[in-house]
Amino acid sequence: MSILYTAKTTTTGGRNGQSRSDDHRLDIKLSLPGSSGTGTNPEQLFAAGWSACFIGAMGRAAQEIGITLPADTSVAAEVDLGNDVEEGFFLQARLNVSLPGLEHAVAQSLVDRAHQICPYSKATRGNIQAVVAAI
Known part of the structure; x- marks a missing residue:
């Protein structure tokens, strides 16, 4: 096993705060989901990260079977933050993958x-x- 990369961030203020990476490439304001705040929220960041990583994984899967991903491949990620009376807060997600031109x-x-x-x-x-799912 080898570590390929370590992301390092520091967040202050929680969901109404700010998050910065140690290399200064990420410097964002955070706001509560659905609020009028000007920042993003952890669910949006998670959706963006997962969808980007998923496209990379599809590229690897395509290599395995000897095909090339379409140039306009996209993943529309939806991450829900929910609250269950018995279980408390939870996440659920949908990844809708577009691979134009492939059967x-x-x-x-x-x-x-x-x-x-x-x-x-x-x-x-x-x-x-x-x-x-492929759409």
């Missing part, structure tokens, strides 16, 4: 394989409800 069966096969190898998918598997 649906091939596209879904790539999506399924990517869901097995994507680090975000692995981290969430069994922890949150996630639906991942």
Whole structure:
């Protein structure tokens, strides 16, 4: 096992605060989801990170079977923050994957394989409800 990269951030103020990375590439304001604040929120950041990583995992899956991802491949990620009376706060997600020009069966096969190898998918598997589908 080898560590390929370590992200380092410091956040102050929680959901109404600010988050900065040690390399100064990330410097963002945070706001509560649905509020009138000017910042983003952790759910949006998670959706962006997971969708970007998922495209990389699909690229790896495509290499495995000897095809190239379409240039206009996209992942529309939706991350819900919910509250259950009995269980408390929870996340759930949907990744809707567009692979223009690929047969649906091939596209879904790539999506399924990517869901097995994507680090975000692995981290969430069994922890949150996630639906991942080629559209």
